[in-house]
Amino acid sequence: MSSVRVLVGTRKGAFVLRSDGKREKWDVSGPHFSGWELYHVKGSPADPNRVYASQCSEWFGQVIQRSDDGGKTWYQPGTPPGEVTAGPGSLPKAASNKFIYDVSAETGAPLTTHQFYDGNQHPWEFKRVWHLEPSLSDPDTVYAGVEDAALFRSTDGGKNWHELAGVRGHGTGPQWQPGAGGMCLHTITLDPSDPQRMFIAISAAGAFRTDDGGKSWKPINRGLRSQYIPDPNAEVGHCVHHVAMHPARPNVLFMQKHWDVMRSDNAGEEWREISGNLPTDFGFVIDVHAHEPETIYVVPIKSDGEHFVHEGKLRVYRSRSGGNEWEALTKGLPQENCYVNVLRDAMAVDSLEKCGVYFGTTGGQVYASADAGDSWAPIVRDLPAVLSVEVQTLA
Numbered sequence: 001m002s003s004v005r006v007l008v009g010t011r012k013g014a015f016v017l018r019s020d021g022k023r024e025k026w027d028v029s030g031p032h033f034s035g036w037e038l039y040h041v042k043g044s045p046a047d048p049n050r051v052y053a054s055q056c057s058e059w060f061g062q063v064i065q066r067s068d069d070g071g072k073t074w075y076q077p078g079t080p081p082g083e084v085t086a087g088p089g090s091l092p093k094a095a096s097n098k099f100i101y102d103v104s105a106e107t108g109a110p111l112t113t114h115q116f117y118d119g120n121q122h123p124w125e126f127k128r129v130w131h132l133e134p135s136l137s138d139p140d141t142v143y144a145g146v147e148d149a150a151l152f153r154s155t156d157g158g159k160n161w162h163e164l165a166g167v168r169g170h171g172t173g174p175q176w177q178p179g180a181g182g183m184c185l186h187t188i189t190l191d192p193s194d195p196q197r198m199f200i201a202i203s204a205a206g207a208f209r210t211d212d213g214g215k216s217w218k219p220i221n222r223g224l225r226s227q228y229i230p231d232p233n234a235e236v237g238h239c240v241h242h243v244a245m246h247p248a249r250p251n252v253l254f255m256q257k258h259w260d261v262m263r264s265d266n267a268g269e270e271w272r273e274i275s276g277n278l279p280t281d282f283g284f285v286i287d288v289h290a291h292e293p294e295t296i297y298v299v300p301i302k303s304d305g306e307h308f309v310h311e312g313k314l315r316v317y318r319s320r321s322g323g324n325e326w327e328a329l330t331k332g333l334p335q336e337n338c339y340v341n342v343l344r345d346a347m348a349v350d351s352l353e354k355c356g357v358y359f360g361t362t363g364g365q366v367y368a369s370a371d372a373g374d375s376w377a378p379i380v381r382d383l384p385a386v387l388s389v390e391v392q393t394l395a
Contacts, residue, residue, distance in 0.1 A: 004350045005070060005392040006358055007051060008366055009038035012384035014053055016071035019379075023356055023370040026379045032074060033065065040345055042132050043070075043392040047139035051392075052158060054129040054144070062099075062128050064144075064158045070392075077159035099126065099152060099161040124148040124168070131345065133188035137195070145185035149176060149202040151214065164214035167200070172219065172236045179203035179239050179258075180304075186344055187243045191250040199253065199268065204239035207255065209268050220268025224257065241284045242344040246293035254296050254323070256286040256344075261298055263323050274323025279310050284344040289372060290355040294322040297357060297373060299342040308339040316359070318373050332376035333367065340365070345388035352393060360386025 013031025135141035187201035239258035289295035
């Protein structure tokens with residue numbers, strides 16, 4: 001029987017939740033890296049035992065952790081083999097995780113947290129890794145989206161990271177502005193039909209696409225309108241919160257913007273609004289059913305000034321028509337006095353026959369639905385604020 005592994009990153013550690021295909025009883029492991037911010041934890045599609053984690057601290061900086069046994073034990077790539085680094089209160093090894101950025105066409109240098117570097121006519125600061133995206137085919141290749149917004153790739157399992165400089169070299173960087181959470185490259189979506197194509201999103205700059213493996217990038221924001229920038233129809237400057245894709249239809253993209261839920265049917269060349277009958281079109285997360293490409297999920301938030309769910313009711317909204325027509329999914333979710341948020345990487349789906357949907361809240365709950373959202377139950381409660389939720393479906 002298939003099983004699932006839910007990987008949860010929180011403000012104060014990482015948790016690994018395991019269940020069989022029935023998804024009724026859960027084993028909870030953690031906290032791993034107790035006391036540390038785990039911005040993102042994600043498994044490799046190419047190796048069910050490989051998991052990467054972004055561990056961050058204001059004091060000790062940014063560290064990439066890796067597990068080769070499904071999250072049971074962890075180490076920092078670059079440390080001696082077998083040296084486990086996931087004990088409570090363990091500190092990172094200074095020699096691990098070298099990020100190499102492009103200073104010019106000829107030179108690079110090790111990048112450390114809080115070091116400013118030149119790019120696009122103004123200084124950039126390496127603060128943290130927001131998002132990790134493992135390759136679909138190679139467990140040793142993984143991409144990292146960082147703050148300030150830049151894109152890195154490792155081909156040695158997370159030990160060394162080299163910048164894909166075409167993102168910052170695009171030339172529009174001076175027009176990018178930090179969102180409320182910082183100027184972060186937070187979304188990386190790989191096209192399973194074309195290894196040279198990738199989509200990214202930056203807050204607040206917009207969405208970009210490469211068709212040549214990251215050498216060059218094209219803004220794909222036509223149709224987006226943003227109220228608070230000088231030109232609401234500008235090529236860049238839009239605050240995109242998240243982008244989702246169904247792997248069977250890589251040209252169809254769904255976007256949760258600062259305001260507006262959007263859809264593109266031509267790989268981002270043009271977007272149209274699909275907010276329809278949502279109670280509010282502000283939110284952070286958007287995801288797609290594993291087997292139904294026209295079934296999408298969002299969690300509306302009251303406003304950009306009030307980052308909690310609308311009317312104090314935790315409701316996931318589902319559209320089975322690819323947008324515009326939405327239904328509230330509430331069974332098993334609190335419907336009064338609930339003031340949590342669901343962040344951009346805090347929802348995921350499994351690929352079991354009955355698609356499971358999972359999300360985590362800033363109140364520390366992780367909810368699961370084994371029936372595509374019809375009913376929900378908390379599988380763990382009272383964690384630190386949840387930053388990310390990812391799922392591995394295991395044979």
